[in-house]
Amino acid sequence: MKSIKPVRALAGIVILLFAAGASAQKISWADSYRLEAAAKFAEAQAAIEPLATKEPVNEFALMRSAWLLYLQGNYPESEKRYLKAAEFNPRSLDANLGVMLPQMAQYRWLDAMKAGGKVIRESAWQYTAHVRLMVCEEAMSRWADLAKHAAEVSARYPSDATVLVYWARAEAALHNTQKAKALYNQVLERFPIHAEASTFIKNNP
Numbered sequence: 001m002k003s004i005k006p007v008r009a010l011a012g013i014v015i016l017l018f019a020a021g022a023s024a025q026k027i028s029w030a031d032s033y034r035l036e037a038a039a040k041f042a043e044a045q046a047a048i049e050p051l052a053t054k055e056p057v058n059e060f061a062l063m064r065s066a067w068l069l070y071l072q073g074n075y076p077e078s079e080k081r082y083l084k085a086a087e088f089n090p091r092s093l094d095a096n097l098g099v100m101l102p103q104m105a106q107y108r109w110l111d112a113m114k115a116g117g118k119v120i121r122e123s124a125w126q127y128t129a130h131v132r133l134m135v136c137e138e139a140m141s142r143w144a145d146l147a148k149h150a151a152e153v154s155a156r157y158p159s160d161a162t163v164l165v166y167w168a169r170a171e172a173a174l175h176n177t178q179k180a181k182a183l184y185n186q187v188l189e190r191f192p193i194h195a196e197a198s199t200f201i202k203n204n205p
Helices: 004-037 041-052 059-072 075-088 093-105 109-122 127-139 143-156 161-173 177-190 195-203
Strands: none
Touching: 004 041, 004 059, 041 059, 059 075, 059 093, 075 093, 093 109, 093 127, 109 127, 127 143, 127 161, 143 161, 161 177, 161 195, 177 195
């Protein structure tokens, strides 16, 4: 019986170490979210950086660190980590949506559209992907493409005001003023204090 005691003691130590490690991870996540809420993005990243860079890959920690790097304006490293997450999990819509953000922040509209295209090939009407693609179309002044795209997305999300705003902007840029006005009126039905819609209608009686 005496020989069992050291084994039990060792098992107890292992359990305590595991519990301590789990507790430390919880503290890291909690600290990271708290610091992000306080707009301390570098500190929020530092709290989870050991988890984000360890092997084997912690997919969520990697993507969260990519997000926090984006918030810090470190777009190349953010993109690199989102791409690593996409390579780790080729089925991840989150990773391809994420990689669009640093690309858009660097005005690399075509690259961002390519990443968005991967998402909609997997999920044809994924809302966030379509909105970010519309941002790219607007940035490149592809007004006819944007008008058509927004109309198609609006048909799938008829209660959404954001898509209607992009559609209205495209119609206004195409000098279809009455169509733009009608769309901005629809925006105001969904968001009565929308400043852009109100201003457009006021300036186009």
